[in-house]
Every structure is written in C-alpha cells, then in structure tokens.
Amino acid sequence: MRLVTIEDVRAAAAAIAPHVVRTPLLPFDSTLWIKPENLQPIGAFKQRGAVNALSRIPSADRERGVVAYSSGNHAQAVAYAAKMLGMRAAIVVPENTPQLKIDATRAHGAEVFVVGITERESRAAELVQERGATLIPPFDHFDVIAGQGTVGLEICADLPDVTAVLVPVSGGGLISGVAVAVKALCPNARVIGVEPELAGDAAASLRAGELVRWDAHDRARTSADGLRAEPSELTFAHIKEYVDDIVTVSEDEIFDAVRQIARRTRTVAEPSGATVVAAHLNRSLPEGKTVAVVSGGNLEPSLLASILG
Amino acid sequence: MRLVTIEDVRAAAAAIAPHVVRTPLLPFDSTLWIKPENLQPIGAFKQRGAVNALSRIPSADRERGVVAYSSGNHAQAVAYAAKMLGMRAAIVVPENTPQLKIDATRAHGAEVFVVGITERESRAAELVQERGATLIPPFDHFDVIAGQGTVGLEICADLPDVTAVLVPVSGGGLISGVAVAVKALCPNARVIGVEPELAGDAAASLRAGELVRWDAHDRARTSADGLRAEPSELTFAHIKEYVDDIVTVSEDEIFDAVRQIARRTRTVAEPSGATVVAAHLNRSLPEGKTVAVVSGGNLEPSLLASILG
Structure with a gap:
C-alpha cells in the first residue's frame, strides 16, 4: 500500500x-x-485536506462538481473548498448533525441532503452516479x-x-x-x-x-x-x-x-x-x-x- | 512633539x-x-508595547526593575515582559480589577499591590522612588x-x-x-x-x-x-x-x-x-x-x- x-x-x-x-x-x-x-x-482542520483534494481533480472533471458525506466539519470543508475553487458541491449529512454545521455548509453555497444516519454513503453514491461528480471521502483518501x-x-x-x-x-x-x-x-x-x-x-x-x-x-x-x-x-x-x-x-x-x-x-x-x-x-x-x-x-x-x- | x-x-x-x-x-x-x-x-495586544519598552531600558537600570499601574491587561503585559526579559516587576492595580487579571499577573511572578482606584498613580510613584525602578505607563510612552x-x-x-x-x-x-x-x-x-x-x-x-x-x-x-x-x-x-x-x-x-x-x-x-x-x-x-x-x-x-x- x-x-x-x-x-x-x-x-x-x-x-x-x-x-x-x-x-x-x-x-x-x-x-x-x-x-x-x-x-x-x-x-476545523478539514479545510486543509478538502482544498488539497479538490485542487488535484483533473480539469476535465471539475465542472461536474464534488460530493461528500459527513457528520459535519468535512461537509463544511468540502463546501468551502468548492467555493474557493469555483466548483459545485453536494453534501450528504446524517439527520443528527448539529444545525450550526448544516447552516454553515449551506452558507458556503453547497446543496445539502439530510438523510438517515445509515443512508449517507448510499445517497452519496447515487449523487456521484447521477452527476458524474467526484466523491471526496472525509479521511480515506x-x-x-x-x-x-x-x-x-x-x-x-x-x-x-x-x-x-x-x-x-x-x-x-x-x-x-x-x-x-x-x-x-x-x-x-x-x-x-x-x-x-x-x-x-x-x-x-x-x-x-x-x-x-x-x-x-x-x-x-x-x-x-x-x-x-x-x-x-x-x-x-x-x-x-x-x-x-x-x-x-x-x-x-x-x-x-x-x-x-x-x-x-x-x-x-x-x-x-x-x-x-x-x-x-x-x-x-x-x-x-x-x-x-x-x-x-x-x-x-x-x-x-x-x-x- | x-x-x-x-x-x-x-x-x-x-x-x-x-x-x-x-x-x-x-x-x-x-x-x-x-x-x-x-x-x-x-x-491582549499590550504585551507588544510592554516588551518593547522593557527591551529599551538601559542595562544599568535593569536590575532595579519596573513598576506599572493598570486596570488589568497592562499589568499582565508588564509582568509577562519582565519575566521574559529577566527583570523584577511591581504592579499597582485598583481594587475593582477582575480577579482573573490579578491572578494572571501574579502567575507571571510580579508583586501585585491592590489599592483604591484614586491612589494607583501615587502608589506607583512611591515604588519608583523607593526602588529606583523604571515606570512603564500603559500608553503615554x-x-x-x-x-x-x-x-x-x-x-x-x-x-x-x-x-x-x-x-x-x-x-x-x-x-x-x-x-x-x-x-x-x-x-x-x-x-x-x-x-x-x-x-x-x-x-x-x-x-x-x-x-x-x-x-x-x-x-x-x-x-x-x-x-x-x-x-x-x-x-x-x-x-x-x-x-x-x-x-x-x-x-x-x-x-x-x-x-x-x-x-x-x-x-x-x-x-x-x-x-x-x-x-x-x-x-x-x-x-x-x-x-x-x-x-x-x-x-x-x-x-x-x-x-x-
């Protein structure tokens, strides 16, 4: 590895x-x-990883945007990074996410999808498939x-x-x-x-x-x-x-x-x-x-x- | 001027x-x-001015230490600067000073004198005279x-x-x-x-x-x-x-x-x-x-x- x-x-x-x-x-x-x-x-620190990951997406794939699922700080990080780099972001968050974090994610211009805690990975995968977007995982990347x-x-x-x-x-x-x-x-x-x-x-x-x-x-x-x-x-x-x-x-x-x-x-x-x-x-x-x-x-x-x- | x-x-x-x-x-x-x-x-920012003022005291005067009077942040600033530069500090504070600021000043190794709000300048002047110390005013310097x-x-x-x-x-x-x-x-x-x-x-x-x-x-x-x-x-x-x-x-x-x-x-x-x-x-x-x-x-x-x- x-x-x-x-x-x-x-x-x-x-x-x-x-x-x-x-x-x-x-x-x-x-x-x-x-x-x-x-x-x-x-x-939170997660802005560092998100900006780096988005900055390395090939230019041909950029306009189809990015998707992330997260309990909070990663959601805001990807939303913020997408805004900085001029890309679309769709964020899937579980329903127990603090409202403060959901509001902050929307404030960065991202679409937010609130789902049941067990469905977030599958909903993110659907969005990737529908849009041809790039998935940005919270840490496994x-x-x-x-x-x-x-x-x-x-x-x-x-x-x-x-x-x-x-x-x-x-x-x-x-x-x-x-x-x-x-x-x-x-x-x-x-x-x-x-x-x-x-x-x-x-x-x-x-x-x-x-x-x-x-x-x-x-x-x-x-x-x-x-x-x-x-x-x-x-x-x-x-x-x-x-x-x-x-x-x-x-x-x-x-x-x-x-x-x-x-x-x-x-x-x-x-x-x-x-x-x-x-x-x-x-x-x-x-x-x-x-x-x-x-x-x-x-x-x-x-x-x-x-x-x- | x-x-x-x-x-x-x-x-x-x-x-x-x-x-x-x-x-x-x-x-x-x-x-x-x-x-x-x-x-x-x-x-607080006052550390900047205090460190600069103490660093410019002639070496012959340093061992007699410094005196300051302050409602709070300047007291801590002079105490901290004195500790950094290896000098003695005596700090005069009025009795309505928040306890948090008095504790923090003592924690930096300064002597603290708590006096009535109208007496702080005169008490500081006494300490300067008794010790031959240098007075560090909060701003008029x-x-x-x-x-x-x-x-x-x-x-x-x-x-x-x-x-x-x-x-x-x-x-x-x-x-x-x-x-x-x-x-x-x-x-x-x-x-x-x-x-x-x-x-x-x-x-x-x-x-x-x-x-x-x-x-x-x-x-x-x-x-x-x-x-x-x-x-x-x-x-x-x-x-x-x-x-x-x-x-x-x-x-x-x-x-x-x-x-x-x-x-x-x-x-x-x-x-x-x-x-x-x-x-x-x-x-x-x-x-x-x-x-x-x-x-x-x-x-x-x-x-x-x-x-x-």
Whole structure:
C-alpha cells in the first residue's frame, strides 16, 4: 500500500496556502502549546485536506462538481473548498448533525441532503452516479491525508525541538498526515493519538496490531461528535507505521479541557478538539515541549455557555 | 512633539518577535477580518508595547526593575515582559480589577499591590522612588506606542489592499501605533477608532480638535473595562495627525459582538476587544476590505457564559 510522503505534504502546503489560515502556536502552560485549527474559516482542520483534494481533480472533471458525506466539519470543508475553487458541491449529512454545521455548509453555497444516519454513503453514491461528480471521502483518501499533514509541517517549522505531538483520532486522516510530516522533519518527536474512551476503537486497534471494529452506536455515545468515525485500511496503515501510541480520555476530562482552553488561550474548542488538552492534563505523557492539535471549534454557543457556566 | 515613526515600529517588531504571537487575520464575513490580539499569551495586544519598552531600558537600570499601574491587561503585559526579559516587576492595580487579571499577573511572578482606584498613580510613584525602578505607563510612552504599532505592520503585510482598519480607543496607545504603521504602509486605508458610547471622550476630543475630559466615574459606566482611560497629549497628537474618525457603539452592540466573534471566529473577545466588530455590524463605515483589531480576550468565564447563553 502506498503511504503519503513528506513530499506529498509539501506539495499540499503549496496548493492550499491561499485558502487556509497559517495558524500560530499558542502557549497553554509551561510545556504545552496548542495548534489552533479551530481558527480556520470553517472552524476545523478539514479545510486543509478538502482544498488539497479538490485542487488535484483533473480539469476535465471539475465542472461536474464534488460530493461528500459527513457528520459535519468535512461537509463544511468540502463546501468551502468548492467555493474557493469555483466548483459545485453536494453534501450528504446524517439527520443528527448539529444545525450550526448544516447552516454553515449551506452558507458556503453547497446543496445539502439530510438523510438517515445509515443512508449517507448510499445517497452519496447515487449523487456521484447521477452527476458524474467526484466523491471526496472525509479521511480515506491519499490527497486528504496529505492536506491534513500540513498541520505537522507547520508545527515543526514553528517549534523544531518539539518532543511530542498530540492529535485527535477519528477516521485517522489528521493523525496520518501529521505523523508523516512530524516523523520526517522532527524524527525525535513522539506522535500520540487521543480518543474518547467511549469511542476508543483506534486505541484498541493499535494495541491489537489490526483493525478492531466497534459498533457505530457505541462510538456515538461520546459528546465528541467529530471523533465517532473509525480508521480505514489506508489510515490504519499510516498509524501502524508512524504513530507511537493512542491514549483515551473521559467525557468529564474533555469538558474540563474545553473550559481550560477558553480560559488560557481565548479560543473556542469543540469537545473533539479538546481531547488532546484533556490528555495533556490527565495522562502521563512524555516530558518536554508538547503540541496539542486542537482540531476544531464548531459547537453551539448554548452548549459552550453550559460548559463554561 | 516628536511622534513615533514607521522606523520606530519596525525596530519594535524586531525587538519583540521572540516574545509575541504572530497573529494571523481571521475571516469574519465577506468584508471583515479580525486581527485576534486576544490570542497573545497574556490575552491582549499590550504585551507588544510592554516588551518593547522593557527591551529599551538601559542595562544599568535593569536590575532595579519596573513598576506599572493598570486596570488589568497592562499589568499582565508588564509582568509577562519582565519575566521574559529577566527583570523584577511591581504592579499597582485598583481594587475593582477582575480577579482573573490579578491572578494572571501574579502567575507571571510580579508583586501585585491592590489599592483604591484614586491612589494607583501615587502608589506607583512611591515604588519608583523607593526602588529606583523604571515606570512603564500603559500608553503615554513613546516605546509603548511603537510596540503597539507592530499590529499595524502585520495587518499591512497580510492584507496589503486593506481599505479600513478599526481600532479600540482608550488611552490611545494602540490606535496611535497602528495608525503610524498603516498610514506609512497602506496610505489609502482609513484608520477608524471605536469607543463605547459611555466612554466616548476620545471621539468628542477628535470632533473638538482638542482634548475633552470626561469624569472618570462617567467613563467607568461601560462594561468595556479596558476602554475607561483617556488619551494623553502624546497619544492625542498621534490621533489628530493619523486617525480619520472615531465612532461609538452601545453596550448591547458590544455584547452582541462578543457572541458573533465566538461563533464566527472561535475566539473569546472581552467587551473592549469586541467594540470594533460592533462598529462593523452597526455603523456605516467605508466599503471594502476591513480589519478589526480585537484587542483582548480576558473576561471571566462565567461572564462569557452569561453573554453566550
């Protein structure tokens, strides 16, 4: 299986530069910096992978547009990338998607199809067939992984003596790309995944050395709604090759981390994005300069208010 | 009177680079970007001016330390800058200062003196005399203004075709420095100050062409606790020379802007910092690409929760 390389990540960085925010590192405490991907225009890192994937679609196929299915941030990412690159986008979302994310997707000019949670893949496949459009998967895609890897490129540029990088794990696209970049540029740094205990399938898989499947209804128990997916063969191949460990955190630890991030860095993190800070605050991790990738910040203001209040 | 020049601002940028976050511009809507100075380690732009001022203290005077008086963000800024540069700091704060800001100042290793609101200048003067320390004023200081001007330098680097820059006005240090940089580098851009209606003394002064004084108790009515100071002769000289207009916003408009900033940019703004976005949303300002300098984000999480909820 062909894995993403640092050259793929470098090419992605050049392709996406006009369309993403170059996020700085923000100090959190004496050993932790956060990489605030919640500051991207769509509120999450997924814009990086989506812009890269769309930018690599052959020009002959562009006018037939793109299709994506997603529980939220990937939907907005593809909608935003399509707008940036002048393409049509059709987005299929499950009916339990937060209204904030549906509104944001429509605001980028995409058509949104709301379907039952088990029907999203089939509805997306229909749209691809009807329109001759290109399907952009949320993580199981070479160019998406390369795009997410630009987060790792920037971390190593800004903090070359980083000793550990903490990354949320869901489908595994972000950690796959980040690990490729970090292991190439900062080979002494450890790359550590973080999952909610209630969706700890990737941690179980890494321990077992093979993909362990959890039922989707079990994974849906976590409040970290961006971390309910499971790795693919492609992302798990990257994880086995480049990721040192995956740890899990509790729901209470995640909510406390949302509070701490707001207070110490003046940014809004969604529960999925806060898992990495929860791991820093509650688990024994390697000493030294650590970066936590806060992957996104899309949560309903009323939920944020209840977490902070 | 000698005014700050673009060369002074460029020198400040070089001096402070290791100790400040290079903040990006974050898109807010189709014509507005925010410059999120709430992402600085101390939660406000004032770190820029403080680091610059301390870095210019002659080495013979450094070991006697620095003294500052401030309602909050300047206190943290001087404490932080002193820690960065290995100097002692004594900070005098009025008794109505939010506890969050007092705690943060102590956490940077400074001595904190809490005094009655009318005694802060005299207590600071005593400390200067007792210790032979250097007083660092919040805004009425050439090197502080030059440091704050680096915000304008970065705006023009990131968005060279900017047409308007909105800046909160209190003592006027920030807008003075920003206006010097913007008028030098982006001469077609307008620089517009924003104040709370309840502390609109600088707007009144600019209209009158001379400093108009409002009673401190009147200025204290606004919830924007960082905007209760009044310009000095030095900052007003910069404002008259370089600032195109100063507009005012209501308390309700400010709170709504705090909500909008959290939702659209995933950052936490204090009321003072949100005034500029309130002006964008509610006043007729020049068309075109606009940058709003969100000056800080230090507010009690419970207050943020009540604004969002």
